[in-house]
Amino acid sequence: MNNTFRSGFVSIVGKPNVGKSTLMNKLLGEKVSIISPKPQTTRQQVKGILTDENKQIIFLDTPGFVEARYELHTKMLEYLKNALKDSDVIVFITDAHKFPTNYDKKMCSLLNSLKKPKIALLNKIDLVEQNIVTGKLKELNEMDFEKVIPISILNNSNFSGLLEMITDFLPFNPPFYDPQEISDLPMRFFAQELIREQIFLRFRDEIPYASSVIVESFKELPNKIEISANIWIERKSQKPIILGKGGEKIKALKKASEKEMYKLLGKRIKLELWVKIKANWRKKKNALREFGYL
Ligand SMILES: Nc1nc2c(ncn2[C@@H]2O[C@H](COP(=O)(O)OP(=O)(O)OP(=O)(O)O)[C@@H](O)[C@H]2O)c(=O)[nH]1
Ligand SMILES: [Mg+2]
The missing domain is CATH 3.30.300.20 (K homology (KH) domain)
Incomplete structure (x- = not known):
């Protein structure tokens, strides 16, 4: 391992149902996190590990933050906050059709207080008109993100450079996990x-x-x-x-x-x-x- 090896933690955050788990699985090329059309599918922090000769990225798929109506929700929120604290890079995903929701606004102000590189993905652009996408991108560009990308994870649009972009924000570190592992969960x-x-x-x-x-x-x-x-x-x-x-x-x-x-x-x-x-x-x-x- 030479000293150009990069390694670090990347949390994927956003409202329930925006496509966080879909993104993580796609970046990993493995189904590590479960996906469904219903919100609040992911309940715990799910780690997915990607290793090659140049890098090791540990993705943290988080439950979408929810108003704590149940003790379960309080736990879900705790997982999210811990993931943010532990990460080197934050990927915020939002739904192009719905942005900016109240949720998005709250999340963005929480993210503002964190001095870490942040990437915003305007996802599901396959479902909306181009002029709407342009307007929403403008709004996101005025916020505190290093990069803002319109994307359709499902259709692969604008997906190819994403991994490289995330990697460039990671610190030089030796790998944290065995290169064979794809998750730390049993x-x-x-x-x-x-x-x-x-x-x-x-x-x-x-x-x-x-x-x-x-x-x-x-x-x-x-x-x-x-x-x-x-x-x-x-x-x-x-x-x-x-x-x-x-x-x-x-x-x-x-x-x-x-x-x-x-x-x-x-x-x-x-x-x-x-x-x-x-x-x-x-x-x-x-x-x-x-x-x-x-
Ligand atoms: N049309 C469209 N659908 C998408 C896209 N990306 C994800 N989806 C769909 O959105 C739904 C929710 O995806 P998930 O990955 O489970 O969303 P999540 O953000 O992990 O949701 P929670 O775990 O509930 O917080 C699924 O039905 C996905 O197939 C996209 O680019 N376009
Ligand atoms: Mg999920």
Whole structure:
């Protein structure tokens, strides 16, 4: 390793649903963070590590900051603040269709107080007219960002130079993590998240938000992986919704989760799912601790 090697932490921040996890996965070329069309999909800080011969970038995908209505939200906010504190570069993402929301204004004033290089991405430009993009870029350019880029992460527009731009802001450091690692989180965590992603994709209203998934056992055998997981919900009335008529919903959930896990882990998966109730877990500190929101 020579002294031109760059390494550092990059937090990706922005309102729920703007595309933070989509960006991180795309930059990494791996599905490390789960994605859904619903806001508040990411609940914890998810680290994704990219290493090559010149650099190691540790991306911190954060939960979008939310008004703390639940103890869970207080935790989500704490993850965000810690990520900002720890990072060398901040990537702020906003939705071209909606910018500037109240959320954006609050976030930008929080970012203003941090003396670190900041990049603003005006995302989802595939969904808006060019003249609107131009107006919004002007507004962003008047703010405290080193770079402002219109982008469509989904369509790859303006995506190619981004990694290099981020790298140029990183300090010269030896790598922090083993070059083989793509995350510091255990496989159990990814299994949990992939089940939670399917819940976000398959259920409506309160169900995704009232669900938490815990992998109780994870056994790797030579030709398959056996996983048993609990889906914790908040109310008795939510159980029949998750199970579906004759168990059809949970069967489909299990099948889709197995398929996603197979893609990530490269081995046949045998998944068992159990639905359990812990009343109002989102409001309870000890339940959150038990569910891994430390
Ligand atoms: N049209 C369009 N959709 C996008 C683009 N980038 C991301 N999306 C979609 O936006 C939705 C939200 O993406 P996520 O990556 O889960 O958003 P997030 O910011 O991580 O959201 P939270 O985890 O809830 O804070 C998904 O349905 C993505 O496919 C884009 O450039 N264009
Ligand atoms: Mg996310």
